Amino acid sequence: MDVIEQLAGSVTIVEPRGRIDSATAKEFGDRLSELLNSGRHQLVIDLHSITYISSAGFRQLLIAKRSIQDKNGKLVLCGISGEVKRLFDIGAFDELLPIYPTREASIANAQ
């Protein structure tokens, strides 16, 4: 898994690529924690380049969401379609994590 990062004003866009599974989830979660600890409290996570995300990855997203809420920031997701959307549906994660259809909408709602 690689993680590409971009800035859009005060919003940080995080784009993981590959698999977010039990072998890579901690690295992904650690990177999100680093961003939060460096003052980046408005995060968009664009998942359009991931192959899949397992429960270990979802757990990291939920941990990051709670940490960001504690800092009065925002974490929103986009780029969820196909089999990845099916995984979100199976776990009903769309009820736990804010998801927007486009990166632009996510950036607007992360501010």
Place this chain on the structure above:
Amino acid sequence: MDDRCVETRIRNQIAEVESVAETVSRFCATHNLSNQLLVALGVSLDEALSNIIRYAYRDRGDHSILVRLDYQPGSVAATVEDDGQPFDPLSAPPLDLAAPDRDSGFGIHFIKNLMDDVRYIRTNGINRLEMRKRIV
């Protein structure tokens, strides 16, 4: 054994799961399997193996876990065998999707929903989990 059946062994270390994901990817490419099958096999094996590695062993010793992928007409089976504590994942209570603070129990839930047939058997000190998915 031809390429319809692939077997690999990993140690009980979470980093070793990565090699299984690579094996699944090659297996799906070899048999021209869909992305839906790749995701079902990849996620289900990740959930099964991470549960075993985290919870199956009371000691701190090295253990070997067998993973087998079997391509058959109309279906693919993924089998995992470990020598950890007896545990039937199918006996776990269903995940309460209405609980707003839920953050565990997703693994078995994913396996049950991604695969078409899941069976567990304990024989001769070995847990054996067979997960089957139809090719449509």
